Every structure is written in structure tokens, then in C-alpha cells.
Amino acid sequence: MKSISLDITKATQFLKPGTIEAYEEKVKAVQEALENGTCPGNDFLGWLHLPSSITPAFLDEVQACANTLREKCEVVVVAGIGGSYLGARAVIEALGNSFAWLVNDKKNPAILFAGNNIGEDYLAELTDYLKDKKFGVINISKSGTTTETALTFRLLKKQCEAQRGKEEAKDVIVAITDAKKGAARTCADKEGYKSFVIPDNVGGRFSVLTPVGLLPIACAGFDIKALVQGAADMEKATGKDVALQENIAAQYAVVRHALYREMDKKIEIIVNFQPKLHFIGEWWKQLYGESEGKDHLGIFPAACDFTTDLHSMGQWIQEGERSIFETVISVEQPNKKMLFPKDEENLDGLNFLAGKRVDEVNKMAELGTRLAHVDGGVPNIRISLPELNEYYIGQLLYFFEIACGISGNLLGVNPFNQPGVEAYKKNMFALLNKPGYEAESKAIQERLANEK
Numbered sequence: 001m002k003s004i005s006l007d008i009t010k011a012t013q014f015l016k017p018g019t020i021e022a023y024e025e026k027v028k029a030v031q032e033a034l035e036n037g038t039c040p041g042n043d044f045l046g047w048l049h050l051p052s053s054i055t056p057a058f059l060d061e062v063q064a065c066a067n068t069l070r071e072k073c074e075v076v077v078v079a080g081i082g083g084s085y086l087g088a089r090a091v092i093e094a095l096g097n098s099f100a101w102l103v104n105d106k107k108n109p110a111i112l113f114a115g116n117n118i119g120e121d122y123l124a125e126l127t128d129y130l131k132d133k134k135f136g137v138i139n140i141s142k143s144g145t146t147t148e149t150a151l152t153f154r155l156l157k158k159q160c161e162a163q164r165g166k167e168e169a170k171d172v173i174v175a176i177t178d179a180k181k182g183a184a185r186t187c188a189d190k191e192g193y194k195s196f197v198i199p200d201n202v203g204g205r206f207s208v209l210t211p212v213g214l215l216p217i218a219c220a221g222f223d224i225k226a227l228v229q230g231a232a233d234m235e236k237a238t239g240k241d242v243a244l245q246e247n248i249a250a251q252y253a254v255v256r257h258a259l260y261r262e263m264d265k266k267i268e269i270i271v272n273f274q275p276k277l278h279f280i281g282e283w284w285k286q287l288y289g290e291s292e293g294k295d296h297l298g299i300f301p302a303a304c305d306f307t308t309d310l311h312s313m314g315q316w317i318q319e320g321e322r323s324i325f326e327t328v329i330s331v332e333q334p335n336k337k338m339l340f341p342k343d344e345e346n347l348d349g350l351n352f353l354a355g356k357r358v359d360e361v362n363k364m365a366e367l368g369t370r371l372a373h374v375d376g377g378v379p380n381i382r383i384s385l386p387e388l389n390e391y392y393i394g395q396l397l398y399f400f401e402i403a404c405g406i407s408g409n410l411l412g413v414n415p416f417n418q419p420g421v422e423a424y425k426k427n428m429f430a431l432l433n434k435p436g437y438e439a440e441s442k443a444i445q446e447r448l449a450n451e452k
């Protein structure tokens with residue numbers, strides 16, 4: 001079986017010779033600390049051997065639940081935010097038809113995402129769309145208390161029950177949450193919903209290979225066994241005994257760390273040349289942003305879709321402040337084949353492309369961009385996937401997870417917490433007079449009055 005591959009040569013050329021090799025001992029120590037559970041945040045290492053520990057019976061249970069939703073629903077709404085949403089969306093969009101919601105062939109339910117914003121128009125338009133649809137809901141929240149998701153779920157639950165009756169609604173509402181804590185658990189147990197547990201030791205942004213990602217992905221009609229197999233194979237290929245020279249995840253972690261530490265490259269742009277990979281970039285942003293952005297440290301993770309954004313961000317990347325490097329996710333073979341036609345009149349002057357595959361043009365854009373950006377002082381890392389399928393996406397997800405664990409430890413932060421996310425929530429609850437926030441409400445009102 002082929003594997004995803006990594007090319008760091010166009011990044012290491014910006015570093016002093018021997019820089020990567022000099023990290024060998026440090027990386028080994030980090031790999032051991034992860035394996036032995038002696039690193040910071042060691043109560044959140046459940047993702048490390050997750051792929052290899054998933055049993056066929058468990059995948060069958062997830063698949064059976066997905067099959068029920070697939071049979072009974074035209075639309076499945078996945079309610080979740082952050083780690084409870086981005087992984088599923090990333091995989092479903094990477095593997096699905098770009099126009100899935102328009103060409104609904106009735107073989108698969110349409111998968112919609114909600115609970116990831118508080119847009120009133122969004123929710124009004126969603127609930128309006130669902131009015132005459134047989135829809136189900138997967139309510140995903142590790143804490144079970146996230147406002148965006150809980151607010152959306154309340155609306156969807158009421159609507160589903162009103163449209164299908166309380167009994168039938170029970171068959172098409174599934175909860176994925178903590179085993180014991182949180183409102184989502186209380187509700188699921190009281191209503192008798194099918195539910196799955198998010199293990200305590202798997203943080204949200206590392207949870208795509210738990211039912212958080214697997215159930216929606218299976219609902220969309222994709223092969224979760226192949227996805228998990230890809231991740232398990234990458235787990236093996238990047239394990240603690242795999243030395244830096246052979247370990248592509250460790251190499252990625254080291255090269256980005258060295259660019260940050262030694263070249264002051266403070267921004268990493270994850271780039272795709274396939275619009276389907278947009279949400280892989282969004283998932284990656286959370287993974288690296290929440291893991292590394294703390295203690296006033298951390299590379300800022302940004303994402304671009306090329307060639308689209310070359311026409312908007314290309315100028316900045318080529319000639320703006322030299323604080324960036326690029327990581328390109330390249331797909332070697334497209335799944336479909338399309339040739340440019342010849343045109344007798346050649347009014348658009350494009351006959352030089354006649355007979356070529358669209359992907360050939362895309363690949364030349366990719367190569368041309370790489371050369372131009374490297375010439376412009378932007379180190380370039382490239383991750384290649386042989387093609388877009390469940391197996392290679394599974395590899396990619398685990399590759400980024402383990403690399404993130406290594407990278408965060410090289411940086412010296414706890415990569416598995418996210419204390420900073422609470423600050424806005426505390427203010428929002430205080431402003432909304434949430435019970436239990438009386439003192440904060442008073443303080444924030446006084447502060448706002450003083451600022452007037």
C-alpha cells in the first residue's frame with residue numbers, strides 16, 4: 001500500500017546545514033515522553049494509540065447507527081463546534097462531491113452542519129429548509145454544555161419532535177458526549193437516545209477518529225474502516241521507535257519548529273490546490289492553534305485555497321513581511337478525468353492546453369507557485385497524498401495529530417489544553433446574566449459603564 005509522503009527540502013534550504021539532525025535527541029525524548037505519558041497534558045493522550053485500538057466490533061456499532069440514520073433521514077444535521085465538528089466536515093468534504101447538496105441522488109442523506117455559530121439568519125434559514133424534510137440530528141459536544149451547540153440542538157430537537165413525533169424522533173437523534181457529565185448526556189439518557197462516549201483522555205481537536213468524526217462520516221456514506229486503517233498504519237509508521245530520518249511526522253514537527261525558532265517564521269500557511277480540502281485546513285488550524293498558541297508562544301496557523309487565493313493573498317505571500325512559511329497538501333492523482341477541448345476558433349487563446357488534463361494545468365500552477373514562493377523567501381513543505389480516499393485521509397489526520405504532539409512538546413507548552421478559550425465565554429455569560437455569573441455580570445457592567 002502506498003503512503004502519504006513529505007518533502008522538506010525546500011524548507012531546509014532556508015536553515016543552516018545540520019539543523020534538523022541536531023534535533024534528533026530532543027525528538028526522541030519527546031516521543032518517549034508521549035509514549036510513557038510523562039509529557040505535559042498527559043491525561044489527554046488517548047488519541048496516541050486510538051487508531052490501533054479501535055475494534056471491528058466498535059466500527060460495526062458506529063456503522064449500524066449510521067445505517068439507521070441513512071435509512072430514516074433525507075438530511076442529517078451534525079450539531080457541534082470546534083473539535084466536535086471540524087474533523088467530520090473536513091473528511092466529508094474532502095471525499096464527497098463538491099456539489100453534494102445540489103445533486104442529492106437520494107443514495108446518501110445530505111449532511112448539514114450547525115451548532116458552530118450563533119447566526120440568527122443561519123439558524124432561521126436552516127430550520128426553514130428542514131421544514132418539509134425527514135431529518136435527524138447528531139448532537140456532538142464533549143463538555144455537553146457548549147452554548148452554540150446546545151442552543152442549536154434545542155431548536156432542532158423541538159423541530160424534529162414536532163415533525164416526526166417524539167417516538168420517531170428518538171430513533172433519529174444521536175448524542176456523542178461525555179459518559180456522565182454535561183447537559184447533552186443528561187438529555188440523551190432521559191430521552192433514551194442512542195449515544196456514544198467521547199473518551200475523557202481524548203481532547204476535542206484530537207477526536208476525529210472517535211464517533212465524533214466516525215458517525216457523521218459513515219452517515220455520509222464513506223468507509224470508516226479504511227479511514228481508521230490509514231490512521232493505524234500512520235500510527236505504526238510514526239511510532240516512538242521510528243527514528244527522525246524515517247519518521248515523516250517528526251520531520252514535519254522539527255522543520256516547522258526550526259523555522260519558527262531559528263528563522264523567526266511565525267506564520268504557517270496550510271495550502272491546498274483542491275477546493276475539497278478547504279476544511280482539512282480548518283481542522284488543522286484548530287489542531288495547531290489550540291495546541292501551540294499559549295504562554296505567548298506558537299506559530300499562527302493560517303490557511304489558503306490555491307489557486308483561488310493566489311488572486312487575493314498571492315501578493316502578500318510573495319512580497320509581504322517575510323514571517324511566513326507554507327505547507328502544501330498536494331494530491332497526486334485526481335479521482336476524475338477531464339480533458340480540455342480543442343476549439344477551432346481559439347478565441348480565448350487556450351488551444352495550447354487542448355488535450356491536456358485539467359490537473360496537469362493545476363500541477364504546473366502548483367510547481368510554479370512553489371518555485372516563485374521559495375524565490376520570494378517562503379520556505380515550502382509539501383505533503384503528498386497519492387489520491388483522495390478514506391485510507392490516505394486517515395493517514396493524513398493521524399500524521400498531523402502526532403506531529404502536533406511532538407511539535408507542541410518541542411515548543412515547551414502543554415499541547416493538550418486550551419485555557420485561553422474560556423475568556424470570551426466568561427464575558428459572554430456575564431453579559432447574558434447566566435445564573436452563576438452574578439459577580440462577573442456586575443463587574444462587566446461596571447467596566448462597560450466606565451468605558452462610555
Ligand SMILES: O=P(O)(O)OC[C@H]1O[C@H](O)[C@H](O)[C@@H](O)[C@@H]1O
Nearest residue numbers: 082083084141142143146204421
Ligand atoms: O465538544 P465541546 O465540549 O462542545 O467543545 C467544542 C469546542 O469548543 C471549545 O471552546 C474548545 O476550545 C474546543 O477545543 C472544543 O473542541
